[in-house]
Amino acid sequence: xxxxxxxxxxxxxxxxxxxxxxxxxxxxxxxxxxxxxxxxxxxxxxxxxxxxxxxxxxxxxxxxxxxxxxxxxxxxxxxxxxxxxxxxxxxxxxxxxxxxxxxxxxxxxxxxxxxxxxxxxxxxxxxxxxxxxxxxxxxxxxxxxxxxxxxxxxxxxxxxxxxxxxxxxxxxxxxxxxxxxxxxxxxxxxxxxxxxxxxxxxxxxxxxxxxxxxxxxxxxxxxxxxxxxxxxxxxxxxxxxxxxxxxxxxxxxxxxxxxxxxxxxxxxxxxxxxxxxxxxxxxxxxxxxxxxxxxxxxxxxxxxxxxxxxxxxxxxxxxxxxxxxxxxxxxxxxxxxxxxxxxxxxxxxxxxxxxxxxxxxxxxxxxxxxxxxxxxxxxxxxxxxxxxxxxxxxxxxxxxxxxxxxxxxxxxxxxxxxxxxxxxxxxxxxxxxxxxxxxxxxxxxxxxxxxxxxxxxxxxxxxxxxxxxxxxxxxxxxxxxxxxxxxxxxxxxxxxxxxxxxxxxxxxxxxxxxxxxxxxxxxxxxxxxxxxxxxxxxx
Numbered sequence: 001x002x003x004x005x006x007x008x009x010x011x012x013x014x015x016x017x018x019x020x021x022x023x024x025x026x027x028x029x030x031x032x033x034x035x036x037x038x039x040x041x042x043x044x045x046x047x048x049x050x051x052x053x054x055x056x057x058x059x060x061x062x063x064x065x066x067x068x069x070x071x072x073x074x075x076x077x078x079x080x081x082x083x084x085x086x087x088x089x090x091x092x093x094x095x096x097x098x099x100x101x102x103x104x105x106x107x108x109x110x111x112x113x114x115x116x117x118x119x120x121x122x123x124x125x126x127x128x129x130x131x132x133x134x135x136x137x138x139x140x141x142x143x144x145x146x147x148x149x150x151x152x153x154x155x156x157x158x159x160x161x162x163x164x165x166x167x168x169x170x171x172x173x174x175x176x177x178x179x180x181x182x183x184x185x186x187x188x189x190x191x192x193x194x195x196x197x198x199x200x201x202x203x204x205x206x207x208x209x210x211x212x213x214x215x216x217x218x219x220x221x222x223x224x225x226x227x228x229x230x231x232x233x234x235x236x237x238x239x240x241x242x243x244x245x246x247x248x249x250x251x252x253x254x255x256x257x258x259x260x261x262x263x264x265x266x267x268x269x270x271x272x273x274x275x276x277x278x279x280x281x282x283x284x285x286x287x288x289x290x291x292x293x294x295x296x297x298x299x300x301x302x303x304x305x306x307x308x309x310x311x312x313x314x315x316x317x318x319x320x321x322x323x324x325x326x327x328x329x330x331x332x333x334x335x336x337x338x339x340x341x342x343x344x345x346x347x348x349x350x351x352x353x354x355x356x357x358x359x360x361x362x363x364x365x366x367x368x369x370x371x372x373x374x375x376x377x378x379x380x381x382x383x384x385x386x387x388x389x390x391x392x393x394x395x396x397x398x399x400x401x402x403x404x405x406x407x408x409x410x411x412x413x414x415x416x417x418x419x420x421x422x423x424x425x426x427x428x429x430x431x432x433x434x435x436x437x438x439x440x441x442x443x444x445x446x447x448x449x450x451x452x453x454x455x456x457x458x459x460x461x462x463x464x465x466x467x468x469x470x471x472x473x474x475x476x477x478x479x480x481x482x483x484x485x486x487x488x489x490x491x492x493x494x495x496x497x498x499x500x501x502x503x504x505x506x507x508x509x510x511x512x513x514x515x516x517x518x519x520x521x522x523x524x525x526x527x528x529x530x531x532x533x534x535x536x537x538x539x
Contacts, residue, residue, distance in 0.1 A: 311471025417444025
């Protein structure tokens with residue numbers, strides 16, 4: 001099968017030691033399920049899931065647990081996730097009616113909260129609203145009272161420019177793909193080619209081969225090639241153009257124009273029921289790759305060919321889309337997704353993303369409080385910049401601290417990424433850390449899982465460590481359903497494996513050795529066997 005090759009996954013691209021990762025990849029080429037292995041049995045620092053199933057869970061009957069994966073979409077037809085996707089039993093598919101009266105029409109498998117492309121992105125508004133003032137400080141020695149605020153603004157401005165660069169590159173690549181599709185159509189010689197026409201076409205190069213593979217997989221979902229072209233390519237490019245020319249427009253003087261700040265209220269039903277999204281763009285990272293990979297780590301069926309397997313077998317994944325590859329994560333979309341998960345039976349929310357700025361934190365905080373009131377445990381990745389997120393300079397959002405010194409979300413776990421070697425390299429070099437703000441570490445280096453169109457590949461990031469912990473939380477709640485969210489968190493943090501040796505963190509001149517207890521709350525790496533033993537003793 002012509003699947004897509006390995007590529008390092010990072011929601012925030014950082015510097016990675018290429019030689020280290022290449023060595024890691026070669027070392028683990030035969031250990032695709034390493035995150036589930038055991039340090040003593042297998043000499044691999046996994047979380048001992050296989051051991052737990054063999055020695056603790058035999059004969060026990062699990063209860064299904066719903067895990068909301070809030071991400072960029074999921075390939076719900078992937079064989080690895082067959083039978084694992086949540087279904088809204090109170091909704092009749094395709095009738096255009098909100099059967100269960102929850103505000104979302106035909107939300108059979110979840111919802112896409114991205115909504116209509118209107119107004120400025122959050123990052124544009126935050127970066128530009130005080131630009132003139134902070135620019136004026138650039139020409140003088142910055143007064144002490146403004147230095148911290150100036151550094152904070154500079155980071156927002158860098159984020160803003162990063163979004164512009166990414167949009168430019170994505171628009172360029174997308175246009176190239178559209179042109180390539182046009183060339184394929186001309187070569188085939190048909191205005192509306194069929195799947196068989198593409199199968200019979202001989203690609204001229206690897207790019208054509210990759211595009212042909214994607215079209216063959218996706219074209220059957222549409223009534224015609226024209227519909228495929230419109231949904232998978234033309235609509236996406238139109239959205240990217242709007243995002244680039246309007247959403248990232250730094251002219252915010254006209255509040256009433258489309259380039260002004262348009263605030264969308266939290267109204268149910270904004271968006272649509274497309275929980276998968278487009279597959280073709282970007283071609284090298286097919287649309288729902290991230291969410292599909294995350295979901296496979298949590299709940300994937302055992303793949304006999306590779307040996308890969310999800311953490312928890314008794315899970316229903318609820319797909320909720322809040323991101324795309326060409327635009328930011330908006331606070332309002334995240335808040336609405338969290339509320340949807342809480343209202344529709346999720347017991348765990350898995351968040352494998354983040355950003356270093358926030359426009360409306362209180363809106364997200366209110367949604368988090370609402371979810372917690374429904375006995376939900378929230379699992380979030382620490383980020384991939386290799387920095388200390390206890391520092392105000394690197395505050396990572398969303399997070400468990402409520403705005404305006406309003407306390408913390410106690411049913412929240414923040415996860416850093418670890419590797420498989422029980423030595424100084426245990427912590428992944430890209431992983432963020434923090435004695436106060438990172439709770440645990442979990443396997444996140446070269447994790448093998450599902451990707452769109454029935455493919456698999458290795459990915460690295462705290463995005464991968466997060467679903468490992470989400471899967472563990474689901475495993476505990478599945479076999480010990482009487483435990484509430486706070487108890488499950490306590491079990492996970494209290495049952496970690498705490499290395500006695502130091503580990504390396506940071507990058508460049510800041511690379512140094514520390515003990516794990518110095519960089520996270522629990523001081524260890526999660527362990528399924530230990531957690532289930534502890535859970536069995538809870539009253």
